[in-house]
Amino acid sequence: MRRTLLVPTLIMTVFLASCGGAEPVSETIAPDTEENEAPTEQAPDRWEATKTGTTVSHIHGAGFWQDGRPVIATHTGLMEFREDGWYELSSNRHDYMGFELVADGFYASGHPAQDSPYENPLGVVRGTEKGETLEIRSLEGEADFHYMSVGYETESIYVYLEQATKELAPGFYRSLDGGVSFEPMKMDGIVGRGIAGISADASEPKRVFVYGPDGILVSDDGADTFEPFNDQGNIVTMATAKEKLAYITKQDASFELVVSDLTEETETSIDLPSMSADNVPIELVMEADRLLLATSDNSVYVFEDEGWTQLLKAGNVN
Known part of the structure; x- marks a missing residue:
């Protein structure tokens, strides 16, 4: 902090006035003042460390927050992984x-x-601030979408509705306005093919994939028409990123992870972490060169720097 010494300045002014023959000139010296900067207010951390021994069940989604931390959606809310372990939103x-x-x-x-205060089911919810703020977009009290995929950049939404609402019959729907309204998808080209899931492209609003025991199909017109993308057999889960996608195939009792570069038109196999024989990959997320994997026994793994790290083992927080 810089301080202004006023006393020596005043003494010098008086001395010059008494020694000079001319009429003294009055000087007004404005003292410097320290800038009072308002303290920066830090938002309260509403995440609490998850207690050791907690059991996590029913992982229904996963991803990487904007700050890079892994997050999972569980039966009792959101959990994120930090350097010192798991935290849950209060x-x-x-x-x-x-x-x-x-x-x-x-x-x-x-x-x-x-x-x-929300009605059951939630319908379509959009969350910000890591889930602290929620906005109901539509169908509150009417729809519970277990099968929903959203484009990371585009926010195009593709869903399968299992039970009818007041206005929508069961079936496949898309929303290009952030979940405010939905329209049916024609789904031409899928007859005779099994569908296990749906995956929106990260950056192309009308590109969407469906996958299952007959491989992957792709649509570039918002799921009105599909054509084969590959026939790699039984696809159990997949993920998309900008100009990339990743998928896991199952053959007999073994699984294989493949990353496809859509620009370079290349495919790379990545060894999966060691899993028990009855464990099945259920959630796969891709962000640049990182992958996040959740399995049917509620284990969570992250792939980075060419290796896997287990973040959660069989749902048990250590």
Whole structure:
């Protein structure tokens, strides 16, 4: 901090006035003042460290937050992984379904917490501030989307509706306005093919993939018409990123992870982490060169720097 010494300055002014023959000139010296900067207010951290021994069940979505931390959607709300372990959001502890990250937040469906003002089911929810702020987009009290995929950059939403609402019959729908309204998808080209899931392209709003026991199909017109993308056999889960996609195939009791570069038209196999024989990959997320994998026994793994690290083992927080 810089201080202004006023006393020596005043003494010098008086001395010059007494020694000079001319009439003294009055000087007004404005003292410097220290800038009073308002202290920066830090937002309270509403994430609490998950207690050792906690059991995590029902992982219904996963991803990487905008700050790079892994996050999973569980039966009792959101959990993120930090350097010192798992943390859980103390508010909005909903049973999220179809949880999908986008560039500045996420979309989800599911069931509200018991003390929540929201109707059951949630319909389509958009979350920001890591889930601290929620906005109901549509179908509150009507729809619970277990099968929902959202483009990371585009926010195009593709869903399968299992139970009818007041206006929508069961079937495949898309929303190009962030979940405010939905229109049916024609789905031409899928007759005779099994569908296990749907995956929106990260950056092309009308590109969407469906996958299952007969490989992957792709549509470039918002899921009105599909054509084969590959015939790599039984696809159990897949993920998209900008100009990339990753998928896991199952053959007999073994799984294989493949990353496809859509620009270079190349495919690279990546060894999966060691899993028990009855464990199945259920969630796969891709961000640049990182991957996040959740399995049917509620284990979570992250792939980075060419290796896998287990973040959660069989749902048990250590």
